[in-house]
Amino acid sequence: MGPRRVGGVSGSDRRGGRRRCRIRSARGAAIRAGDSAQRLTPRARVSEGRISHRHHRPTRRCGRPRRERTIQLRRSCDAPRRQSGGGAHAAPVLPRSARGRRAHVPPGGRALSGTGTFCATSGLPELHVRVVPRHRARRDGPFTSRRGDDTVITVGELKERYWPLILSKVSPGTGRAYKSAWNTRVGPSFAHREIASISPLDVEAEFAVWPGARSTRIDALSLLSAICRVAVKGGFIGSNPCQGAEIPRARESDPSSRALTVAEVDRLIEALPTSGPYRRFVLAMLYTGCRLGEIAGLRVGDADLAARTIHVARTASPGLNGELVVGPTKGRRVRMVPLAEPLVSIIIEAAQGKGPHDLLFPGPRGGYINSKNLSRALDWANVRDTVKSFPPGEEPLHWHDLRHTAAVVLFLAGVSPPDVQAILGHASLAVTQLYSDTRRDAAKRGTAALSNFWAGNRRGQHDGGESAAITGA
CATH class of the missing domain: 1.10.150.130 (Tyrosine recombinase, N-terminal domain)
Structure with a gap:
């Protein structure tokens, strides 16, 4: 049951008249005493922690009471208070007995902006209320804080x-x-x-x-x-x-430019050891497009040779303090990756003599492979520039660029963008489209169309080099 309004009650409440008389008498006594702090404002009257606007009719014509808005009161008086201004507009503090109380304003009333002092004169202890507009209440830190004091929350x-x-x-x-x-x-x-x-x-x-x-x-x-x-x-x-906050947009990235060409893939394979766990690990990244941690977390049972698919459900990556953590993939999604024919023999070789729960691509000692020991074992800092070089100012070849290579190869093989998104595990199709090379294809189609157009309209056009223009009839 909601709180009763004060300073104006329904016609069925017989005590309303007596209460109004008491409030008016208290107001007159405060004015006669000359105490400006005890004067009630012409816009609102306060009693027992509730506000009722003087010119507001408390009931509808049908006799039902109107709904009231609730405004949070100032909190306790046992903490220092930041002053919002001097004089009569300084922010008051609630007494200890009024902690957690609320002020109720009828819907027809108008909430006052800023800070105002309103005093209860019905015989209860003084109760000061700060009334703010509703649209500012959520942005005002002291009113929305759920702590019991005014301690600053940093x-x-x-x-x-x-x-x-x-x-x-x-x-x-x-x-x-x-x-x-x-x-x-x-x-x-x-x-x-x-x-x-x-x-x-x-x-x-x-x-x-x-x-x-x-x-x-x-x-x-x-x-x-x-x-x-x-x-x-x-x-x-x-x-x-x-x-x-408006953050400047970055230059549009082109991950397809980081992908290896067929010739560069051949150079990468030649730079790898002829056999061993590190060679199998790198080729698995190249042919599947999985992240390095996802390849490290694969188990023998994840490879389905009959269906030619790989079940990717976990990743092995460094944790918060550098420790190895095995958990869900980056997008927390389980996905299926195609098992290409060049990788089948590698999977069979890696799974020999192992159970379904053993690591499919472990290190030489049976542990997990990470980017640091993989780069150290292959002397990657000196080998990568022989595989692919980039212009000055760009990063050298990374292991993640093998994932970019697989994405570009999927599009070149004719796989649809939604299927590529599902294989790579991208959260957005827009990210997958960055590998589709649609801009280059559009330029090729535009070249053919423009060449056909100008072939039939050669009037006034140069015919090669800097020779004179051929003027048609």
């Missing part, structure tokens, strides 16, 4: 309290990136800042001065956004400031 405090929750929603690799981003970028910039004081402009300004490549700064922005999402769910802020 970004660093939120991070320490909810750090396990944030890490539980990302992969171990992303967790490592978040840890580095906090130590080098987010922490120095925002750890001391109150979460409610951060604006989208502050986020944009810090993003512009953060050191490092754009990808590492995006990791830092993602971490800050994750902390702000936690603050929104906890009621500390009303909206995520990172969502309103």
